[in-house]
Amino acid sequence: MRYAGFWLRFCALVIDFFCLIPVWVAVYFLLALQALGNLTADGFSVIQVITGIVAPWVYFSAFESGPWQATPGKRLLGLIVTDDVGNKVSFGRATARYFSKTLSSLIFCIGYIVAAFTDRKQALHDLICKTLVLKGLKSEASGHSVPDFRDERAYSGRREPSVNEGGSEQNWVFAGFSDDGHIVRIAFGANDPRLSGSGITVGRDPKAVDFPVSGSSVSRSHARFRTLNRLLIIEDLNSTNGTFINSNMVRGGTQEVIPSHGSLVLGNIELSIGRY
Numbered sequence: 001m002r003y004a005g006f007w008l009r010f011c012a013l014v015i016d017f018f019c020l021i022p023v024w025v026a027v028y029f030l031l032a033l034q035a036l037g038n039l040t041a042d043g044f045s046v047i048q049v050i051t052g053i054v055a056p057w058v059y060f061s062a063f064e065s066g067p068w069q070a071t072p073g074k075r076l077l078g079l080i081v082t083d084d085v086g087n088k089v090s091f092g093r094a095t096a097r098y099f100s101k102t103l104s105s106l107i108f109c110i111g112y113i114v115a116a117f118t119d120r121k122q123a124l125h126d127l128i129c130k131t132l133v134l135k136g137l138k139s140e141a142s143g144h145s146v147p148d149f150r151d152e153r154a155y156s157g158r159r160e161p162s163v164n165e166g167g168s169e170q171n172w173v174f175a176g177f178s179d180d181g182h183i184v185r186i187a188f189g190a191n192d193p194r195l196s197g198s199g200i201t202v203g204r205d206p207k208a209v210d211f212p213v214s215g216s217s218v219s220r221s222h223a224r225f226r227t228l229n230r231l232l233i234i235e236d237l238n239s240t241n242g243t244f245i246n247s248n249m250v251r252g253g254t255q256e257v258i259p260s261h262g263s264l265v266l267g268n269i270e271l272s273i274g275r276y
Contacts, residue, residue, distance in 0.1 A: 003121035015073030100125035176271035199224040217267025241267035
């Protein structure tokens with residue numbers, strides 16, 4: 001995943017602030033005109049609450065849980081908000097994320113600054129609500145933003161295949177040899193229901209995973225295959241010796257797109273990637 005850094009997120013917030021100014025002004029004057037002649041101190045306080053709290057809450061939560069998955073500021077800069085596995089967030093989670101920003105604002109906004117130092121560029125409110133801010137790309141098919149999982153060094157800008165793309169090529173296969181010389185073959189269909197659910201797991205422990213792979217360099221539960229936005233991805237389950245795609249490491253707890261060709265390495269076991 002391509003995580004949005006601190007300064008990019010800050011610029012999006014500045015843009016959203018300016019987008020909110022006309023909203024604040026419009027709401028304020030609309031309510032004030034309705035109460036014209038009867039505006040008491042209490043009524044003025046209500047207008048301030050609606051303008052200062054309700055309007056920005058609805059603005060951020062509705063946009064980030066909507067089809068854009070982003071506020072206008074984030075969308076302008078190509079960012080989207082997802083949960084911690086890259087899925088669209090609900091209005092409830094977007095609401096929790098918005099109000100958690102109160103904690104991020106404490107002590108000189110240190111909760112926001114945290115995003116510059118965490119592995120997945122998460123601010124304090126992202127850590128609390130298990131959300132991510134990703135650099136997205138425009139999906140021509142859906143018209144919505146989806147995560148751009150491509151690593152420029154590994155894929156050189158070429159488009160990754162969707163799980164159902166390629167006519168009869170509906171299956172994935174990963175094949176190689178284990179440490180003791182036995183053949184390792186992991187194969188499943190692109191429409192396997194596990195891919196859109198709990199995922200397909202690989203690792204050393206046959207009781208804990210769907211595809212056991214023998215070898216001391218492979219963790220008990222090493223990695224998980226899933227589909228996201230019609231792409232096949234692999235998630236490293238904080239393995240001891242790592243997961244690599246075409247020599248690029250998939251960091252523990254993160255995910256990467258599986259290309260249609262190349263190599264997948266679990267620990268020190270190399271598997272060739274193929275489709276048929």
